[in-house]
Amino acid sequence: MRVLVSTIGSRGEAQPALALATQLRELGQEAVVCAPPDFREWAESLGVEYLPVGPRVHGTAKQKAGASITAEQRRAMIEGTVADQFAAVGAAAEGCDVIVGGGALAIAARSVAEHRGIGYVYAAFAPVTLPSPHHAPPVYGMPGRTPADGTTGNGELWAQDAQRWYLLWSAPLNAQREALGLTPVTDVSGHIYSGAPWLAADPTLAPWPEPSELKVLQTGAWILPDHRPLPPELETFLDAGEPPVYFGFGSVRAPEGIARAMIEAVRSLGRRAILARGWAELEPIDDGPDVLAIGEVNQQALFPRVAVVAHHGGAGTTTAAAAAGAAQLVVPQMYDQFSFAGRVERLGIGTAHPADEPTAGSLTAALGRALAPEVAETARTVAGKIRQDGALTAARHLIETRRPGSPARRGEGGGSGRL
Structure with a gap:
């Protein structure tokens, strides 16, 4: 079997894609990843076949939050990414049996699968990104959208969300589908999610709420094992x-002045700090010996040795910190990060910073709560519940459903494009 894993986004999307591809190869299958060019060298170092799509995304982490673009610029960006994806994913799918689309911006994956008459699976990395009567759509950081005020039901909010997806994406998507001889899509988000999406998130850290109209398979987070030693300076x-x-804020943008505010907060509590530069290129405010700036390192080796992991709330970092048994301070910025921040606080394994702009004072208060002994104890307890086999579970399920005579294969006629 040959599987194409298609995703668009930063490291938070690329890393689970590489984890699944690596696991498939270990089980004797072929896998290729189609994602932004930023991660090609990393993939090739893992022995994963890789085809880039679109421009590099690294520079987006240094853009100022809230930077406005015109409607025309947004339309051009959307048309460009849809065209790029259909070209790249279409080429990468040659000889494949199934396409796994990771994240909602993998717009072309299902259409390419439909055109080729092969299987399709949509994988979400956070439950809040899938429609459910139990939560509203994530809106933080989305242009022109504000959090729900509690007066509108979740069903209506998801209907409004589907309409926005249609207005933004239907024209370029359907233009590409028409060129392939496919019928137009009237529900863009539903088309991408399918009726049976996968949830590549840990069931303890990010459980799927039932009951649900969607037939969701929760595999666990797709974790890529990292065996690199820590740099001598860090040791x-x-x-x-x-x-x-x-x-650290990983591969997303960081609030203005966050490095200074965080260092001041850490020092006010008599602690030392490790500052991960990340894509936002954060730097220490002075050359004090109590702060060490680092580049990209093995989080799986580092996090068990720190008192608190303070971060943006991305799915990958949140899961890595939870698996390490480290207390967390989540300073969310956009999209699903607010959901993970809330979950960390509800589990008692850390603190969620308010949606307000972080200051030295607010970070000191939040960090103080995260450093409480009972939080550290709870974090260690929860760590034992975090699954490490999500990618293996997903890979085995793909293999099983592609066997001759399986329900997925029996119902495949006409290129249904769904496992």
Whole structure:
């Protein structure tokens, strides 16, 4: 079997795609990943076949939050990414038996699968991104959208969300479908999600709420094992005193002045800090010996050795910190990060910073709560419940449903494009 894993986004989307592809290869299957060019070298170092799509996304982390673009610019960006995806995913799907579309911006995946008459699976990385009567759509960081005020039901909010998807994406999507001889799509988001999506998130950290109209298969998070040693400089810093506070925003943008505010907060509590530069290129405010700036390192090796992981609330970092048994301080910025922040607080494994702009004072208060002994104890307990086999579960399910005579294959006629 040959599987194409298609995704658009930053490391939070690329890493689980690589995890699934790696697991499939270990089970004797072929896999290719189609994602932004930023991750090609990383994929090839893992021995994963990789085909890039679209422009590099690294620079988006340095853009100012709230930077406005015109409607014409947005329309051009949408048309460009749809065209790029149909070209790249269409080429990458050659010889494949199934396409796994990771994340809602993998617009072309299902149409390409339908055109080729092969299987299709949609995988979400957070439950809040899938329609449910139990939660509203994520809106933080989305242009022109504000959180629900509680006066509109979740069903209506998801209907409004589907309408927005249609207005933004239907014209370029259907133009590409027409060129392939496919019928138009009238429900863009429903077309992408399918009726039976997968949820690549940990069931303890991010459970799917039932009952639901969707037939959701929760596989667990797709974790890519990392065996790299920590850099000697980092080892020396860790050994020089009590566990420090880790702080980083990964591959997303960071609020203006966040590095200064966080360092001041850490120092006010008498702690040391590890500052991950990330794509936002955060830097220390001085050359004090109590702060070490680092590049990209093995989080699986680092997080068990820190007092608190302070971060943006991305699915990957939240899961890595939870699996390590580290307390968390989540400073969410957009989309599903607010959901993960709330879940961390409800589980008692950390603190969620309010949606307000973070300051040294607000971070000091939130960090102080995260450093409480009972939070550390709960985090260690929850760590034992975090599954490590999500990618294996997904890979095995793909293999099983592609066997001759399986229900998925028996119902495949006419290129239904769904497992």
